[in-house]
Amino acid sequence: MARLxxxxxxxxxxxxxxxxxxFLAGASIYVLVPALxxxxxxxxxxxxxERQSADAAAAIEAGGLQRLSGEYLAAAVxxxxxxFDHSAxxxxxxxxxxxxxxxxAPGMSLALKFRAPEMQALLDGILSGKVAADAVDYxxxxxxxxxxxxxxxxxxxxxxxxxLVFKDQSETRRIDRMRADFIANASHELRTPLASIAGFxxxxxxxxxxxxxxxxxxxxxxxxxxxxxxxxxxxxxxxxRLEMKPYLKPGTEVDLRQTIDSVIDSxxxxxxxxxxxxxxxxxxxxxVVPGDRDELFQVFENLLENACKYGQSGGHVTVSIVAAExxxxxxxxxxxxxxxxxxxxEHIPRITERFYRVDVENSRTQKGTGLGLxxxxxxxxxxxxxxxxxxxxxxxxxxxxxxxxx
Amino acid sequence: MQSVHIASAYDEELKFLSKRIAAMGGHxxxxxxxxxxxxxxxxHGLAQKVIQDDLVLDEGQREIDDKAIIIIARRQxxxxxxxxxxxxxxxxxxxxxxxxxxxxxxxxxxxVDGRQPNSLFRGxxxxxDLALTQLKEVLDVYASRSVERIGFVRDRDxxxxxxxxxxxxxxxxxxxxxxxxxTPCTHLLFCAKNIERIGDHATNIAETIYYIVTGDQMxxxxxKGDKTDQIVLPGLIPAK
Ligand SMILES: Nc1ncnc2c1ncn2[C@@H]1O[C@H](COP(=O)(O)OP(=O)(O)O)[C@@H](O)[C@H]1O
Ligand SMILES: [Mg+2]
Numbered sequence: 001m002a003r004l005x006x007x008x009x010x011x012x013x014x015x016x017x018x019x020x021x022x023f024l025a026g027a028s029i030y031v032l033v034p035a036l037x038x039x040x041x042x043x044x045x046x047x048x049x050e051r052q053s054a055d056a057a058a059a060i061e062a063g064g065l066q067r068l069s070g071e072y073l074a075a076a077v078x079x080x081x082x083x084f085d086h087s088a089x090x091x092x093x094x095x096x097x098x099x100x101x102x103x104x105a106p107g108m109s110l111a112l113k114f115r116a117p118e119m120q121a122l123l124d125g126i127l128s129g130k131v132a133a134d135a136v137d138y139x140x141x142x143x144x145x146x147x148x149x150x151x152x153x154x155x156x157x158x159x160x161x162x163x164l165v166f167k168d169q170s171e172t173r174r175i176d177r178m179r180a181d182f183i184a185n186a187s188h189e190l191r192t193p194l195a196s197i198a199g200f201x202x203x204x205x206x207x208x209x210x211x212x213x214x215x216x217x218x219x220x221x222x223x224x225x226x227x228x229x230x231x232x233x234x235x236x237x238x239x240x241r242l243e244m245k246p247y248l249k250p251g252t253e254v255d256l257r258q259t260i261d262s263v264i265d266s267x268x269x270x271x272x273x274x275x276x277x278x279x280x281x282x283x284x285x286x287x288v289v290p291g292d293r294d295e296l297f298q299v300f301e302n303l304l305e306n307a308c309k310y311g312q313s314g315g316h317v318t319v320s321i322v323a324a325e326x327x328x329x330x331x332x333x334x335x336x337x338x339x340x341x342x343x344x345x346e347h348i349p350r351i352t353e354r355f356y357r358v359d360v361e362n363s364r365t366q367k368g369t370g371l372g373l374x375x376x377x378x379x380x381x382x383x384x385x386x387x388x389x390x391x392x393x394x395x396x397x398x399x400x401x402x403x404x405x406x
Numbered sequence: 407m408q409s410v411h412i413a414s415a416y417d418e419e420l421k422f423l424s425k426r427i428a429a430m431g432g433h434x435x436x437x438x439x440x441x442x443x444x445x446x447x448x449x450h451g452l453a454q455k456v457i458q459d460d461l462v463l464d465e466g467q468r469e470i471d472d473k474a475i476i477i478i479a480r481r482q483x484x485x486x487x488x489x490x491x492x493x494x495x496x497x498x499x500x501x502x503x504x505x506x507x508x509x510x511x512x513x514x515x516x517x518v519d520g521r522q523p524n525s526l527f528r529g530x531x532x533x534x535d536l537a538l539t540q541l542k543e544v545l546d547v548y549a550s551r552s553v554e555r556i557g558f559v560r561d562r563d564x565x566x567x568x569x570x571x572x573x574x575x576x577x578x579x580x581x582x583x584x585x586x587x588x589t590p591c592t593h594l595l596f597c598a599k600n601i602e603r604i605g606d607h608a609t610n611i612a613e614t615i616y617y618i619v620t621g622d623q624m625x626x627x628x629x630k631g632d633k634t635d636q637i638v639l640p641g642l643i644p645a646k
Contacts (some may be wrong), residue, residue, distance in 0.1 A: 087421070103550045111425045112549035115432025115529040141439055142539045188524075346576075353528050 080166040156326040193225040235371035281320035302372040310365040313336025331404040339396040430466040437508040442534040456512035463505035470498040493618035507600040537605040559612040566605040
């Protein structure tokens, strides 16, 4: 009836018109009544669309959260969240969960995926109905160490659903560990140059006090040592920074051609000094991958620097970018190849370890710290990229970085 | 109605097997992780814990064997189910061996004095990371059944072998340098060997999973192309 009221002017005009026709044409009363009824009905009609929107508003008011999709709700949670049923089979996971734990799929058993004893106990406890909510600390060691506070609880009343929420606590743990590691590594590696500097100071104050030639020579050595200490601290800091943030900021892209060109330019002086020519073999077209430019710059800089330093005798170094052949993993392969002495088989698996050097003296004279390749490995792990090292002794070494394109 | 009941009870029995395997796997992963941590940090308390934890896996294997035999006898399963059950017996045996190898590493902690160079322990850690990644990813495939991605197993197996060979040579060098190193380095050598074999068991498990899912043998190693030495790092399989 409210609608009848809202359309009253339309109705009134209609009634006037019908009555006018009635009086003018002298039609019988039997025509008049149905005509008026028809008008009233017509006045009700235009309100249909209005009714629908009014209904929707009422539903949101009344239904509220109940009508809100659980999926949207899960997606709005920034922490990994997984919903599962009474048999521990996954029902739904939000994007954060897919990003954090590879290989999730609806229907998959969480008891099979989260095998750590504490997670098994958590799932058992909640599914047996002994507890309605519980939480444990859970650490994944590989591929990067992550610690979560995981809470499990039932969803609503008698829905038969349960939820796991993972709160990432890795940052705090990692900072603690990083500090300890940094101190251990720094103190161990800085001890040798410090001892040598201390020794020279002693000699300069004692036996060599009045020997200007020796003094110059010693000061030069001391300067080399302080330079080495500075490089070590720089590299250790870069490594620590990388370890602190094992995930890459998503969304940024890197132009490989431009980045590698500038790496080659920046190492031009070193190459010239070592009498090396750097050849470029870049594929044509769009050479862009997701990633962090500064970090990838560091990767190629370290690899090319090594090629220039350790592959000096080869006379030239080749840098190539090609589209990866592997159809399963589209992307680009960047290869830095030198024609120096190469790396013996037994050392290849080890050279990305911290401070691992094939020949410690050689690395020192080349101003190496033994950290270059571990920095490379760290950055590539964050980029989901692979490093493959091929070498034949006497013929040089080739370091290939496979960068996935999205 | 009756047959539906039987079928679902049967399903439950099969699910029990896979759940038990996963729990054993998680336990073994943790044992190996802790055994290596105990070795690298010379943590005797942790080593003792690992040694005691091994009992859980022995019991798990026994339980799976018993259950599997009962299922076979009662249900007389066909093709896929039979493969699933026989596969569970084989996988639990491999996991139990992984536990034994972890325990053996833990036992050797007492014989190492920590005077060996740091690089050796770093190398052992790196080897263990590879073997544990192998085990983790293989058990993940057991959960997801996505055997089409199982090719990573062969690559990583090669990496583990290469890493082991490298450590082996380094250990020999130390032993030759100084006879006092011989005893502790022999223990480290066995630790490395044990870790390398953990990788082998993971590969066995991968082969069993492939067989369970497809009914076929896992494709053999593809031929080595060239004679250059190659290693691929860090060997993550991309999250799908
Ligand atoms: N292109 C190469 N040819 C031969 N040996 C190499 C090459 N690149 C790296 N290496 C070896 O790997 C070791 C580790 O390299 P890296 O981590 O960059 O440390 P650094 O260069 O500071 O010593 C080097 O000391 C060197 O022995
Ligand atoms: Mg370097």
